[in-house]
Amino acid sequence: MYCFMATLLSCSGSQKLACTVYETSAQGKALTPVDTFEPTTSPPITVVLQPKERFQTITGFGGSFTEAAASVLHGLSPANQKMVLEAYFGEEGAQYSLTRTHIASCDFSRQNYTYAPVAGDVNLTQFSIEPDRADLIPMIKAAQALSKEGFKIIASPWTSPPWMKDNKSYVGGKLLPEYQPAFALYFSKYLEAYQAEGIPIWGVTVINEPHGNGNNWESTLFSPEEMTQFVQHHLGPHLEQKGWGNVNILGYDQNRAGLPEWVDAMFRDEATSKYFAGTAIHWYESTYDYFPKALQYAHQKAPSKYLIETEGCIDSEVPHWKDDAWYWQKEATDWGWDWAAPHEKYLHPKYAPVHRYATDIIGCLNNWVDGWIDWNMILDRQGGPNWFKNWCVAPIIADPQTDEVYKTPLYYVMAHFSKFMRPGAVKIGCSITSNTVMATAVQNPDGSIAVAIFNPTAEKHTLAIHLNTKQTMISIDKEALQTIVIKPN
Template identity: 30%
Template sequence: MRLISLILLLLLCGSISAQKVEWYSTTQAAPWAKQKVKPERNDAGSEIVLDAAKRLQVITGIGGCFNEMGWDALNLLSTTERETVLQAIFGKEGACFEYCRLPLGANDFAMSFYSSADVAGDFDLVNFNIDRDRYILIPYIKAARQINPNLRIWASPWCPPAWMKTNNHYASAIRPSGEKDVNGLAPAEAIAEFSTGFRMEEGYLKTYANYFARFVKAYEAEGLPLECIHVQNEPCSNQVFPSCKWRTEDLTFFLGHYLGPTFERENIKTDIYFGTINTANPEYVRVALRDKEASKYIKGVGFQWDGKKAISTIHREYPELRLMQTETECGNGANSWDYAEYTWNLMKHYFSNGINSYHYWNMILPSPGVSPWGWNQNSMVSIDKKTRTVTYNPEFYLMKHLGHFVQTGAYRLETPLDKNMLAFVNPDGTITAIVANVTDADETISIAVGKQKVTLALPPHSFHTVNWKQ
C-alpha cells in the first residue's frame, strides 16, 4: 500500500513539475521583476482554465514604427549605449519586436517634409529615389535586424508627393486661429473636410501606383522586403502634418484600378492592406470589401485610433480577413503609468476583437518627444538631449510583457471576458498569460494549465506575464 502511495506521489509531482513556469511582474516601483511561482495541483476549483485547444486568431507579429526622430535620438548615444537600447527592444532578452512599420515618405515624426519623388510633374518618376532613407531609416532598420534577423517590415504613406495633392502641400490642415503656424499652409489651401486630397486624374493615379511599386522594389534592393503596404495612413483625417484625406470610393477606386493591377503586372508579392483606417464607421471599409475590383487585391485591413470602434463589426462580418492594429494612441508626452494602463485597455480591446498583429507607435524619441509640428508624444524609450540619459517608460515594459513571450505564429486563447487578461499558445507549445491589475486594491488570481495551476498575488496597478513551458 505504501509503495502504491509513493508511486502516486511521484506521478503527481512529475505532472506538476512537467511544466516550467515563469512569472514576471511590473509595477511603477519595480519593473520587470522575476517572481517566485509555486505550481499547485489543479483540483478544478475557481481558477481560470487555459485550454491550448481553444484557439482563436493567429498572431502574425508584435512591433513598433521606425521614425526618423527615433534614429536621430539614438545617435546621441555612444555605440555601446545605442546597442543596449536596440537590444532592449529587438533582442531575445528584450521585447523581441519582430514585425515593424515604416513610413513611405514623410510622417509626423520625420525631420521635415519629403517624399521619394519630389520633382513636380515627374510622371515617369525619372527622379525617384530613396536616398534620404539610406541615411536615416534604412540604417535604423538594419541596426535592428542585426539584433533580430527575423525582423519583418511593412509600410504606409502619410502623404503622396505634394504635387500629387490638390493643394500641392504635404499638410492638409492649418492650426486653429491664434495658434502657431507649423506648416506654412495658407488657410485657402486647406483640404475641404469631405473631399479627397489626391488629384483623381489619370496621370496622377498611374504615377502614384508606380510610386508604390518603385518603393517596394527599392527596399527589396536594400535587402529589406516589405511584407505588406497600407494604402494611406489615416485616410479619414486632414492633419497639420503630412496627410491626405480620401473618400472611401476614391481610395477603393485607386486600389482596385491602379495599385492592385500595377502590383500584379510588376509581379510584386507584397500584400496590399486597406488601411490604416481611423474612422468608427465600418461602412468606410465595407465599400472596399464589397467592390469587385478592389476586394480581390485586399489581403487585410489595418485600424488605428477611432478605427478601434469599427473593428468588431468588420471582424464579425469578415471573420477570415486578416486585421492589424497599426498604431497605438500616442498620449501627450507624459509617459505616465496611467497611460500605460490606458494602452493595456486598448491592447485588450484589439486582441479581443480579432487583430492578428499589434504595433506600438514611437519606439524611441528624444525627451521631450515633440514632433516638428508641435505635438509632444509618448514613446517606449526616451533619450534626454542634454544629459543623454536613457529612460525606459511604463509602456516599454507593457510592450515587453507582450512581445517577449508571444511569438509570431502564436494563437490567442479563450479567456473570461470579465478578466483583465490575454492568453496565447506559441508555436513551441508554451502558453502565455498576460494579466493586469488596474485597481487600487490587491487582487488574487488562479490560472490552470492542464493539471497544474498557479495562484498570483497581484499588487495594485501592475502588469504580469506567466509563461508555461512544456
Template identity: 30%
Template sequence: MRPRKESEQVASRRNDHLGYREVLEKLQQRETISVSSSKMPSVYFCLCFLPFWPILPVSAGKPCDATSFGGSSVVCICNATYCDTMDPLVLPEKGLYLLYETTKAGKRLESKIGKILTNTKQEGLQLTFDVRKKYQQMKGFGGAITDAAAINILSLSAGSQENLLRSYFSKEGIEYNIIRVPMASCDFSTRVYTYDDHSGDLDLQHFSLTEEDTKMKIPIIQAAKAVSKRPMSLFASPWTAPPWMKTSNSTIGKGTLKGKPGGKYYKSWAKYFIRFLDEYAKHNLTFWALTAQNEPTTGMLTDYSFQCMGFTAEMQRDFILLDLGPALQSSAHKDVQLMILDDQRLLLPYWAKVNLNNYVTGWTDWNIALNLQGGPNWVKNFADSPVIVNSHQDTFYKQPMFYHMAHFSKFVPEGSRRVGLDPNAVTELESVAFLRPDGCAVVNVLNWKLWMNQDIQIVIITRCEAFRSGDPLKYKESKYDLRRAITTAKDQYRSKLETQTDTWRLCQGPNDITGSKKRQCKIADDDISLPDCLHALYTRFEQNFSREGNTYSNS
C-alpha cells in the same frame, strides 16, 4: 496620470493611438502580470490548477537602474555602459511555471518561479484556460522608425545606440518583430519632402530616396535586424503624394489625388509605391506589407496642419482594385500584403464593411524613440514614446509603457494563437491567453484595481488532459467546425429573412448561457440581430464540441 509625467518630457500622445493610450495612461497605477510555466518539455504556462504561490525569485539579467522624475512611478536609465536586460527565455523544469511582473511600485519584468498544483481548494476568482476556443493568429508587435526616431537614436554614442536597439529587438530585450517605416516625410520629420518633387513627372524619372532614408532609417533598420533572432516584418505607410499629384497642390490640408481611381495620377501614385519598394530592396530590405494611406480621413479636413491625403473607403477600395493591386501583382513585390484604413479605431466598422472584416492580429506603436520634448516634429505635434532620449547626457529612459509592451512582444511571438481564458465571476481584471507555435501557453493579466492598493488573488486552471502528459500539444479537429457552422447559420438566417414577411431572431432567455432554453421572438425589421443568432449557435457548438470528447491528443 500619463507615463510622460514621470519625466515631464513629452506632450500628449496622438489621437490615432487613443485605444492604446487609454491603457498606457494609467499603466503606472496598475499591475501587469505575464504568467508562464513548464509544459514538459515546452510550455510556459501548463497546469491543472495554478495559484500564484508558492513562488521563488529567479535571476533576470541586469536590473533596472530606476529613477523618478516626480511622477507616480519610475523610468529605467540606460547609457553606453549599462542597461537593464532580461535573460533569454528558458523554460522551467516539469511541474513549474514562470511569472513575470511589472508594477507601479517599480518592478520591471521581475521573474519568479512557482510550482504547479494539481489540486487546490482555493476559492475565489478562477480563470479557465481553454484551448478549445481558438481565435486569431498573431502577427506580432513593434514600433515605427520615423525620421525623428532615427535622429534621436543617432544622437547617442555607438554604445548607447547598441543598447537601445538591443533593448527593443534582441533576445535580452523585448523582441519587437514589426517595424513601421514612413514613405518619405511625416510630421515627425524636420522638413517636408517627397521622393519626387518634380512637377508633372508621371513616369517618376526623378524618383529618389533621401538622406533621411539612406543615412538614417535604413542603417538603423539594418542594425535592428542584425541583433534580432526573430524574423523581422517591415511595413510602409505614405503620408502624402507629391503636391503636383494632388487636388490641393500641397502636402498639407484638404486634398486627394487628382482624377479618379484608374486614372493617370492614381497609376503614377501606385508606381510610386513600387519604386519605394525597389529602392529599399537595393539595401537588402524587403517589406512584408504596405498600408494604402496613413490616416486617410485627415486629408478630408480643411487646414489640416501636416502631411496628409484624403481617401474615402470607396476611393481606397477602388485605388487598390484598379491601381495599387495590379501594380504590385506585376512587380517583384507581388507577395507584399496590403492593409486598409490605418486610421482612427472609430472608423473601423464602416471601412471593414467596405473592404474586409477580421480580428486584430498585432499592435504597432508609434515612434520607438523621441527626445525630451517629444520630437523632433516640424509642426510641434509632440508625442510620447516608450523610450525617451537625452542626447546631452548620452542616456535614454525606458518608460513604463516599454515594459507594458514587453509583456506581449516578448512572450507572444508570431504565429501564436489567442485562445479562451474565461473568468468564473465578474472581474475588473483584464486578461488574455495565447498558445504559441511551440506548444507553450502564455497568460497576461492586468490589475485595474492596483490604484486602490487592492491585490487580487486568482487561480488559473485548465481541464486539458494533454497539459498533464508532458508531450507536445497537438490540436485534433472536431467534426464540428465553428467557421463552417457560423457560415451555415448566416445563410440560414438570411434565407429566413427573405422568405418570411416578418423578421425573427433567437432571443436570449434566462438560461441561454447553458443552451437549455431558446425561444423565437417576433421583432421589427429595424431590430435584426444576427449576433444574437450567432451567440446561440456558438453555445450549441460548444455543447457539441464537449460531447465529442478527445478534443486534444498527444499524437
C-alpha cells in the same frame, strides 16, 4: 523557475502547472520574474484556458521606425545606440516582430520631403530615397543585424507627392484621378529601392489616416470608395504586374470607430476584396474604449484577412523624464481633451498611460486583432523632434546631450506581449471571473501558452489559473501587468 505557492496558495487535488511569471507594476517591478506569491483576503479570480478554442493567428507586436526616432538614436553614444536596439530587438530584449515605417515624410520627420519632387514626372525618373539614408535606413539595418528571428515591416505614406494632389500641398487635398497610375508606381519604386538596401517590406497601407488630421501635417484624403477603387484598379494590379504581389496591402489605417463603413466598401465583394490583405487601424478615437463591436464587425466582414493596429501612442504630451509613477497615474491627456466635439468629449478623459496600453492590447487580442504596433520607438525629452512640434511619448526617451536613456514603464508593457507572444501563435480561449481584471492568452508555435493579465485596481488579487486538469494559484499585485508563460506538455 516554476510557480512557487505560499502555504495558503496550494493546489491540492490537481496537478500543478509548470510556469514562469513576469510582472510590471506601479510598485516598481519591470518585467521582473516573480516566484513567491502572498495570499490575499479576497476570493480568487479564476482564469480558465481552453487551447482547443482557437481564434486569430498572431502576426506580431512592435514599434515604428521614424526619422525622429532614428535621429534621436544616432545622437547617442555607440554603446547606448546598441543598448536601445538590443532592448527592442535582442534576444534578451522585447524581440519586436512587427514594425512600421513611413514612406517619405510624416509629422515625425525633421521636414517635409517626397521621393518624387519633380512635378509632372509621371514616370518617376527622379525618384530617390536619399532623404532616408542619413538616419532611417541605418536604424532599420542595425535592428535587422540584432534580430535573430527577423521582423516584418509595414510602410505607410502620409501623402502622395504634392504635385499629384488637387491642392499641390503636403497637407490635405485629394489625389487627382490622372495621377493614380503614378501614385501606384510610387509604391513599387519604394519597394524596389528598399529591397535594394536589403530591407524587404512585408506590407503597405494605402495612406496614413485618410480622414486627414485636421489639416495639421502630411495627409491625403480618401473616402472608403475612393481608396477601394484605387486599390482595385491601380495599386493592386500594378504591384502584381511589377512582381510585388506578395506585399500585403492594408486598407483604411485610421481610428476604429470608423471601421464599419470602410470594411463595407473594401470587402463589398470578391472584386473589391481581391487585393486587400487586411485592415489597418489606430487607437486615437478614445483614451479608454477599444471599440470591440467595431473590431468584431471588421473581422466578420473579412474573417480571412489581417486586422492590425498600426499606430498608437501617448499623444499631445511631453514625456515625463525618469518619473515612473506618472505613467501609472491618471494625468495624461490627448488631442480630444481639448479639441473633441462636445458630444465626443466623454471619450477623452484623463488616463493612466500604462492602463491605456495594457487595456487596449488585451482588448484587441480578445477581439480578433492579430498585430499591434506602437508609434515612435524612441524620442527626446521634448517628445520629438518633428517639424510640426507634435510632441508625443515613446516607450524609450533619451537625452542625446547628456547621453542618457530612460526606459519608461510603457517599454515593459510592450515587452510583456512582444517577447512572449510570438508570430504564428494562436489566440486561444481564455475566460476570467472578473469585470475589472483583464486576461488574454495565446499558444505559441513551440506549444507554450502565454497568458497576459492586467489588474488596474488598487487591490492585490489571487488568481487560480486552470488548464485542463492542471492549475496553479498565484497572486497579482495592485496596478500590475503579468505574463504567465506555461511550458508545453
